[in-house]
Amino acid sequence: MKKLLTIWMLLVAFVAAKAQMMDPVHFTTQMKDLKNGEAELVFKATIDAGWHVYSTGLGNDGPISASFHKNKMDGAEPVGKLQAHGKEIKQFDKLFEMEVRYFEQAVTFVQKIKFTKPQYDIDCYIEYGACNDQACLPPSEVTFKQSGKSSIEEEASVPKDAPEVDTAKVVAPVDSAVVANDLWTPVVSELQAFNGNAAPTESMALWLIFIEGLLGGFIALFTPCVWPIIPMTVSFFLKRNKDRSKAIREATTYGASIVVIYVLLGLAVTLLFGASALNALATNAVFNIFFCLLLVVFAASFLGAFEITLPASWSTKIDEKSESTTGLLSIFLMAFTLALVSFSCTGPIIGFLLVAVSTQGSIVAPTIGMLGFAIALAIPFTLFAMFPSLLKSAPKSGGWMNAIKVTLGFIELAFALKFLSVADLAYGWHILDREVFLSLWIVIFGLLGAYLLGWLKFPHDDDKHRTNVPQFFLAMASLAFTIYMIPGLWGAPLKAISAFAPPMSTQDFNLQKTVTEAKYKDYEQGMAAAKAEHKPVIIDFTGFGCVNCRKMEAAVWSDPQVADILNNKYILISLYVDDKTPLATPIEVEENGQKRTLRTVGDKWSYLQRVKFGANAQPFYVLLNEEGHPLAGSRSYDEDIQGYIEFLNKGLK
Structure with a gap:
């Protein structure tokens, strides 16, 4: 989620529509013999920045939990449940309406086993889910295969310094097909040709954050704590120096000092908490209660119930220090006095800004936001010093x-x-x-x-x-x-x-009836319907636990024009990559030179997405003709309704 000051912050989470493979989680495995007839299967992961892997035991209604599965365990049996070790983060997820647990940077999953025979043959795997702020991977597997002598034999028969075996490899797609028909033919190069290289960059989000800060600064500028100080401060600089050019230089230095002070505040927030901690804090229930109460107190003050001021001794001491010093330090201390005196008006706005940008997960976001805030606050001091006559026309307090x-x-x-x-x-x-x-x-x-x-x-x-x-x-x-x-x-x-x-x-009472729902949840059946009705196809690779998929459905698919196109002009096929329904007959495929078994419906659709379209994140939308070839580029998470309509119309043309 997202704490916001203005509505345009909703557009910050804008990602590229270009199809691409993602491999953000890297596993190694080993068996640790405990020398007592038991052992531990260790699955150790390193996670790319910005991604997280969900913990164990989250329930069926939440995201994909890490879980242990066995294909074959001859001579051994699991003991207890899969355990997760690492720095676990707990956070409430508003779309799942539940608390989720996940790991960033690294996690180790451990499954304890007990040997039952002198010889063992183990073929097992763990399944896990990984997401970032824009996309989620389909359920992924890490396999472990090993056979040998177990420790229930005489200890002397077991080498004391036996090396740990690294056998796990994360499955990656290759150009193979599940069924022998043209509908599964890879079209990765065709999609790339449509998509081109026009992808939005993260700098767009930083520009929005800067504008957000600028707006907050202009709002703070017209409060009773700041506006009356402007003419007094500018007059001070002009009277202090008969040389007008020197007065302008000092006023400009004063404005620059304001910028430095607030930018340092943004840097301090980032260094103290870090981007991920800020994001977790911004969605923490206790923090939200505290911030709610704090805003109510500030609101009561603004409505006239009482005045909130910092201890007068703070500003007095800083003011005295500025008078006893000279040069740049004196001007900087004057600017710091302004920051303290104006706190009762600027504090709530700064708080809004820092909480809003913290949810972006960017290290530089708080600093960029405070830079915009400070520039807006500093502009009038420099402007009025350069053009003192403007003070006469400025509105009075x-x-x-x-x-x-x-x-x-x-x-x-x-x-x-x-x-x-x-x-x-x-x-x-x-x-x-x-x-x-x-x-x-x-x-x-x-x-x-x-x-x-x-x-x-x-x-x-x-x-x-x-x-x-x-x-x-x-x-x-x-x-x-x-x-x-x-x-x-x-x-x-x-x-x-x-x-x-x-x-x-x-909502208890809801008269809204507009619903956009796929008629087909099977690829072959949907394509057969498209051929019979001579309609284009839109495939929606989604998941029951996909947060951004639900966002797209609520924000974009609910639009009447989008709903009309999807329901009447396309064959809409939704393929759930985390569907656990067992396949009637498991399908053997070969990837990266290794054989893999597709056991569930979700496995099949995830494999289709990787093999045919070269992508493995959801949501993922692609437009096809009845023969299974792209009609336009692919599209991912992007709440731009007009852009989505243009995307659909390209396929129709």
């Missing part, structure tokens, strides 16, 4: 600043509910289901509109204050947003806020 504080208070209350929603889902309280959440947001933004129109007043408001033109337009926007949310109480998808509200599954 007054009631409009109080209106900004109150508006921020309402917005903080709304976001406090978002954080509380995560904790509510984690603990299963069901006190903030979707319709309750929307009801509270409708009330909050309705009251905000009433306040901006002057129908509602708080203790620190001026009784004679009238609604000005900007407030009028903001009130219109707030009330329009309130009306927009009302149909959501009866199940309207409300796509603009779908990432903020609890999932649709928590």
Whole structure:
């Protein structure tokens, strides 16, 4: 999941549609003889950065758990269950509506066995699931095969320094087919020709984070804690130096010092926690409760209940230090004083920003966000120092600043509910289901509109204050947003806020009937229907435990235009790569020079995806003609609805 300040952060998780093979988990195996008639089968994995492997015993409704399976165990038998060792991370997953456990960087799975005969012959494997923020691999296997003498014989017969055998190899695809027909013919090169090299890069996400920070800085700029300080500070520099060019240099240095201070804050957050820890913290239930309560306190302060200030001694000491020093250090300490004095207004905005970008899993994201925030905050100090005459035309402090504080208070209350929603889902309280959440947001933004129109007043408001033109337009926007949310109480998808509200599954009363569901879940049957109806095919490689697949179905497939094309103009085939239904007859295939048995329906579809299309991550969408050849490039996780429609239309053309 994702904690957000603005709706455009939803577009950060944008990945390439180009088909590609992924091999992010690397296993070695060995048998450790315990010399007491028992041994341990050890499966040790190293995991590429950004990926994680799920732990054991997560249940049938969650992601793919690591599990032990045996093909043959002659002379030995398992003892207990598969054990996972490593730094296990626990995190609530909103789409699965459960707590999941997984490992990053490394994990070791251990299965204890007991020898029952002097000779043993073992053929077994573990199955595991791996995901990153954009895709999940199908259920993957690591095999272990070994035979020999067991330790239940006389100990002298066992070599004391017997080497550990590394026998595991992760299965990789080759150009072979399960059935002898043209529908399984590989089309990897054809897909690559369609896809080309036009893939979005991660820098797009960093630009969005920078803009996010810039927006936060401009909002903070117009608060009562910052705006009144600007003319006083600029006047100080101009009076301090009769040489105007020197005054401009010092004011510019002052602005640069502000940037340095806030960028250092972003770096400190990253160094203290790290990207993965920040992401885990941002989705932790206890942290979300704490941040919810913190936002409620800040909101009460903005609404006029009380004032939050840092100890006066802090800013006083820094201010005194700046007066007793000279040069660049003096200016830097003045900027640090500004940061302390303005904390009550900038603190909540900075908190929003850091929590929002932490979910991106990027080490540089907090620093980039704080850079944008600081630049927006520093601009007016430099600008007014260069052009002092602008100070005369700048708006004076007054009631409009109080209106900004109150508006921020309402917005903080709304976001406090978002954080509380995560904790509510984690603990299963069901006190903030979707319709309750929307009801509270409708009330909050309705009251905000009433306040901006002057129908509602708080203790620190001026009784004679009238609604000005900007407030009028903001009130219109707030009330329009309130009306927009009302149909959501009866199940309207409300796509603009779908990432903020609890999932649709928590809604008790839902009149929404638009459903996009595949008629075929078998490749051969779907292709036969396409040939009979002379329609193109869209294959949806998906999984019951695929998080991003559910996101695509909720955000993109629910669109009426997308649903119409999928339901009426294509044969939609959904192939679940984690379907555990046993095949009527197991299928023997050869990959990487080794034989492998496809035992389940999911094994078969996963093999099809690898062999025919050269990809192994879900979701994965490909458009085919009735002969099984691509009509356009492939597509992966991307919530751009218009882009998905264009993708479908390419196939139709």
